[in-house]
Amino acid sequence: MIPAKLTGVIVFTAFLTLAAMPVNAATPAGPVDPASTTVDPASTTTDPAGTDPAGTDPAGTDPAGTDPAGTDPAGTDPADPVDPLALTVDAIASIPAGKEGVAYPPTTLVSSVSGGIAPYLTTITGVPSGMTASTEDFVLSGTPALNAEGVYTITIFIAENPLNPGVNIFAWVTATLTYELEILDAPKIATSELAHGQVDVAYTGSVSTTEGTAPFTYTMTGAPSGLTINSSTGVISGTPAAGTAGTWELTFKVVDSNNLKHTKTLSLEILEITTTELPDAQVGQDYSVTFAGNGGTKPYTWSATGLPAGLTLDSSGIVSGKPSANIDEAAEVIVTMEDASAREAEVTLTLIVNPKDLKISTLDILPATGGIAYSLQLTLQGGYGPYTWSANGLPEGLAIDATTGKIEGVTSAEFAGNYPIEVSVTDSFWVEPDTSIMKYSLVVYEEEVIPFVINETSLAAATSGEDYAAVVTVSGGSAPYAWSVTGLPEGVDATSDGLALILEGSPEVNAGVYYPVAVVTDADGSIASRNFMLTVLPIEESEETAGIVAPVSQALVGGVPAGCSLGAPVQDGSWLVA
Numbered sequence: 001m002i003p004a005k006l007t008g009v010i011v012f013t014a015f016l017t018l019a020a021m022p023v024n025a026a027t028p029a030g031p032v033d034p035a036s037t038t039v040d041p042a043s044t045t046t047d048p049a050g051t052d053p054a055g056t057d058p059a060g061t062d063p064a065g066t067d068p069a070g071t072d073p074a075g076t077d078p079a080d081p082v083d084p085l086a087l088t089v090d091a092i093a094s095i096p097a098g099k100e101g102v103a104y105p106p107t108t109l110v111s112s113v114s115g116g117i118a119p120y121l122t123t124i125t126g127v128p129s130g131m132t133a134s135t136e137d138f139v140l141s142g143t144p145a146l147n148a149e150g151v152y153t154i155t156i157f158i159a160e161n162p163l164n165p166g167v168n169i170f171a172w173v174t175a176t177l178t179y180e181l182e183i184l185d186a187p188k189i190a191t192s193e194l195a196h197g198q199v200d201v202a203y204t205g206s207v208s209t210t211e212g213t214a215p216f217t218y219t220m221t222g223a224p225s226g227l228t229i230n231s232s233t234g235v236i237s238g239t240p241a242a243g244t245a246g247t248w249e250l251t252f253k254v255v256d257s258n259n260l261k262h263t264k265t266l267s268l269e270i271l272e273i274t275t276t277e278l279p280d281a282q283v284g285q286d287y288s289v290t291f292a293g294n295g296g297t298k299p300y301t302w303s304a305t306g307l308p309a310g311l312t313l314d315s316s317g318i319v320s321g322k323p324s325a326n327i328d329e330a331a332e333v334i335v336t337m338e339d340a341s342a343r344e345a346e347v348t349l350t351l352i353v354n355p356k357d358l359k360i361s362t363l364d365i366l367p368a369t370g371g372i373a374y375s376l377q378l379t380l381q382g383g384y385g386p387y388t389w390s391a392n393g394l395p396e397g398l399a400i401d402a403t404t405g406k407i408e409g410v411t412s413a414e415f416a417g418n419y420p421i422e423v424s425v426t427d428s429f430w431v432e433p434d435t436s437i438m439k440y441s442l443v444v445y446e447e448e449v450i451p452f453v454i455n456e457t458s459l460a461a462a463t464s465g466e467d468y469a470a471v472v473t474v475s476g477g478s479a480p481y482a483w484s485v486t487g488l489p490e491g492v493d494a495t496s497d498g499l500a501l502i503l504e505g506s507p508e509v510n511a512g513v514y515y516p517v518a519v520v521t522d523a524d525g526s527i528a529s530r531n532f533m534l535t536v537l538p539i540e541e542s543e544e545t546a547g548i549v550a551p552v553s554q555a556l557v558g559g560v561p562a563g564c565s566l567g568a569p570v571q572d573g574s575w576l577v578a
Helices: none
Strands: 004-005 012-017 037-039 089-090 104-110 110-115 120-125 131-133 139-142 152-162 172-184 203-206 218-219 227-229 236-237 247-256 261-273 288-290 299-303 311-313 318-321 333-339 345-352 373-376 388-392 398-399 406-409 417-426 435-445 468-472 482-486 491-494 502-504 511-514 519-522 529-533 534-537
Touching: 012 502, 089 152, 089 172, 089 261, 110 152, 110 172, 203 227, 261 333, 261 345, 299 311, 482 502
Parallel strands: none
Antiparallel strands: 004 012, 012 172, 037 089, 089 110, 104 139, 120 152, 131 139, 152 172, 203 236, 218 247, 227 236, 247 261, 288 318, 299 333, 311 318, 333 345, 373 406, 388 417, 398 406, 417 435, 468 502, 482 519, 491 502, 511 534, 519 529
């Protein structure tokens, strides 16, 4: 065996085997040229017997006898410059590296083989997965498989076929060529799933790479509007634009420093809560709104935090109920939508709860008398406290308390007459204050008289389906008194004992505001009347939520009978006093 090591990655080794004969091989002077390596095992002839059985052969040792031509058909004539039994192999010195998943340029390893007795016996081993090397034309080609990275030793073995006629098995000529082929490691996108996104919400995701040679360069196609990828890090960022809810197929490509590439397609789900604002609610009023969404996998499951008292959200996305109380600011409602694959979208919405409509509930006012102290508490419903009262047109000596709404003072007989006055009250609702205005006619008598008037100026609120009772009394005039009333809600009846008007029963109607009018006639035929406002609340509400101002002070105009006094109640309840 005579090795000839070549520069680069190719090594040629020629094998020559002769039975009991010394072997000589041609050895090039200086470095071996890998493009033309010739091994001539027959260049030197040795006859172990020392004599030719057929006699001397001046031209050589021909077993068959003399050879006058000086050449032997078998080619063992020392006069030949090249022994025809030698193999001449023309091959490339080295082969280029391959890349995983990238088609390898067809490369001819051996361009020609000559000498010896053709056809030849050829084998090629050590070829990477995904590639082939032809034993016919010695072309290496194909696409290295993924995960085929590494250094491969490709061995080409060329020899005379021992079965060829004329082949001397005792002088069998072979050639071996060895190449080293490096398959470079291709990058691989390792990310298998992308985080879901939400319309109009900042998104952060990424793709990562394993194997390959850094640095890497990333590109992304098919993304929704608003998202981009950092070409150096693979970080996906941005804000999905409106209208991008749904499933997106994103194609990512990574290229490493060896220009090796890998492409992968991943799905991106963009969710969207399409309900972007909430209508205002109002205390005590039915409220309903339905949330909606897009993207992901239906059905959705909804939840919320921060809803005002009295409102609820069911899992189907419907908000319902009645706000039960005023709130100091807009409610920050955090709504969550979860799809069937447990992906979530979240939005924060503002809900304003308006108070009940602000109304002055005192419809009539009592007369005043010159020189006698006057006190009248005006009442209201709804609105958002605290409240600010004002009055225009009051006679001199009378004034309204801006905080409580009570008209007090002492006027004089010289100001007797009829005064048209206008009272207004403004609440403190933080969105936009509401104002209620009421106009009255205030009579001022010149001297002390007991006018024939109905004493009460307002009625307590009722609750639908619950027992209700109220008493309306009169001052002045001559008993007995005959009463009549119109405008009461269904379920509330009016009776009289000849002195007072008694209202009692259980409202059978829905919540609302009613305006009953009471009329009383005394024994002398004098008539007095009063307009009232009666609020019927839903069964779950209390008087406090109706907006009644507390504390409420009452004043008795005209004095009390001898032996009686007016004091503070010590027990809740209703009493009929005649």
